[in-house]
Amino acid sequence: MRVAIFENDGKKSQKVSKELYQKLVDAHIPIDNDDPEIVITVGGDGTLLAAFRNYQDNLQNIRFVGVHTGHLGFYTDWRDDEIDDLVISLQSDNKQSINYPLLDVKVEYYDAEPEKFLALNESTLKRINNTMVTDVYIGDQLFEKFRGDGLCISTPTGSTAYNKSVGGAVIHPGLESLQMAEIASINNRVFRTLSSPVIVASNDWITLKPTQSGDFIFSVDQEIYHNKQIKMIKYRVAKERICFAKYRHNDFWKRVNEAFIGSDYED
Incomplete structure (x- = not known):
C-alpha cells in the first residue's frame, strides 16, 4: 500500500506531517507522492480540496484520509494527536472505503x-x-x-x-x-x-x-x-466519485450537528 502525505503551509500541519512521515517509515509503509493508493491530508477541509485537485486524474485508484490540525471539518476524521492510531489502521487496511458524488x-x-x-x-x-x-x-x-x-x-x-x-x-x-x-x-x-x-x-x-x-x-x-x-x-x-478510507468515517449528521448546532448527538 503506497501512501502520500499532503499538508498545508501552517506550522502545526508541517510539524504533524513530519511526525506522520517518520511513523510511516518506522512502520515500513511505502510513501509515494506520485502514485499513491491512499492520500493523507494534514490541515483542514481546504487542504483536502487542494489534494483532491492534485490527484483528480487518478481518483479511481485513490482513497483519502483527512487529519485536521484545527477545527473538525467535514472531510477530516482524525485529530492531529491520533496519528499513532491512524498508522495502526493503515497497517490493518483491508480496502474499506466510502464514496461520495x-x-x-x-x-x-x-x-x-x-x-x-x-x-x-x-x-x-x-x-x-x-x-x-x-x-x-x-x-x-x-x-x-x-x-x-x-x-x-x-x-x-x-x-x-x-x-x-x-x-x-x-x-x-x-x-x-x-x-x-x-x-x-x-x-x-x-x-x-x-x-x-x-x-x-x-x-x-x-x-x-x-x-x-x-x-x-x-x-x-x-x-x-x-x-x-x-x-x-x-x-x-x-x-467519477471520491473515496475515503473508512477506518472511522464519522456519521454525516453527527458532523452537521457538531459543526452548526453543538449539542449532544446520539448515533
Missing part, C-alpha cells in the same frame, strides 16, 4: 476552447458589477430566467459549505443529486424566479446560459476563473 462541470466559451472540471463542493457563477441575467435549464427545458447576484451549484457533501450560507438545503451524501441555490435573486412584479433551492436527480442536469457577456466570476471549489466569455455551463452528477 462529485459535480461534473462543462463550460463553453465564445473566445476559447471548452473546459471540463470536477468539483467536490460547489461551482458558482456571479457577475461583478451588474445584475446577472441567466437562462436556467433543467434537462432540456427552460426553467427560469434568473436575475440576481449569482447561482451556486453544489454536491451533497458541499451542501454544508457555501450552499448553506446562501440558503440552500443540507443534503445527505448518500443521495445522488446536485443542488442549485440562488444568490440574492431579484423578485418583484416584473421579474420572478422560484426563489428556492432546487435539488436535481442524477439522471438530470442543470444548464446556465448567460444572456450577457463579460465580467463574470466563475468558480470551482477554491479556484476562481474570470476574463473569459462564457457561453454556457452544464452541471450534472459526475461519473
